[in-house]
Amino acid sequence: xxxxxxxxxxxxxxxxxxxxxxxxxxxxxxxxxxxxxxxxxxxxxxxxxxxxxxxxxxxxxxxxxxxxxxxxxxxxxxxxxxxxxxxxxxxxxxxxxxxxxxxxxxxxxxxxxxxxxxxxxxxxxxxxxxxxxxxxxxxxxxxxxxxxxxxxxxxxxxxxxxxxxxxx
Numbered sequence: 001x002x003x004x005x006x007x008x009x010x011x012x013x014x015x016x017x018x019x020x021x022x023x024x025x026x027x028x029x030x031x032x033x034x035x036x037x038x039x040x041x042x043x044x045x046x047x048x049x050x051x052x053x054x055x056x057x058x059x060x061x062x063x064x065x066x067x068x069x070x071x072x073x074x075x076x077x078x079x080x081x082x083x084x085x086x087x088x089x090x091x092x093x094x095x096x097x098x099x100x101x102x103x104x105x106x107x108x109x110x111x112x113x114x115x116x117x118x119x120x121x122x123x124x125x126x127x128x129x130x131x132x133x134x135x136x137x138x139x140x141x142x143x144x145x146x147x148x149x150x151x152x153x154x155x156x157x158x159x160x161x162x163x164x165x166x167x168x
Contacts, residue, residue, distance in 0.1 A: 076110055
């Protein structure tokens with residue numbers, strides 16, 4: 001199914017997605033930003049920084065998994081009603097090759113929306129340095145299941161972390 005064919009339950013989905021994304025300190029920490037958004041689709045980009053790499057100089061698998069997860073979550077969230085929030089319940093991630101390049105780009109598209117569970121394909125691509133051919137190479141393939149939490153609006157006051165208030 002083509003993501004362009006999806007109709008969001010909330011016409012204000014884009015502002016809602018961007019607001020929710022903006023409340024994720026971890027995404028800010030790694031320098032992630034939403035670079036594409038449509039009903040049933042989300043693209044998140046992280047620029048290369050040495051502090052995001054592992055011991056061999058490749059972008060760390062945790063960063064790749066995080067942006068794949070976030071992009072999938074927001075692709076699904078874009079279709080959900082205003083009075084709902086979202087939670088990842090399962091994902092399978094295959095790292096196909098090392099993350100190397102000037103940016104990592106996660107592109108997620110809803111495969112099957114559902115009332116409670118939504119299935120999303122989320123892939124991560126490495127944009128090659130300009131001194132190479134400047135193309136993209138897929139580094140991650142992921143399939144994810146997300147749960148719609150009805151009656152639990154995604155709002156700033158929603159904190160289920162259990163972290164002490166001082167740490168938040």
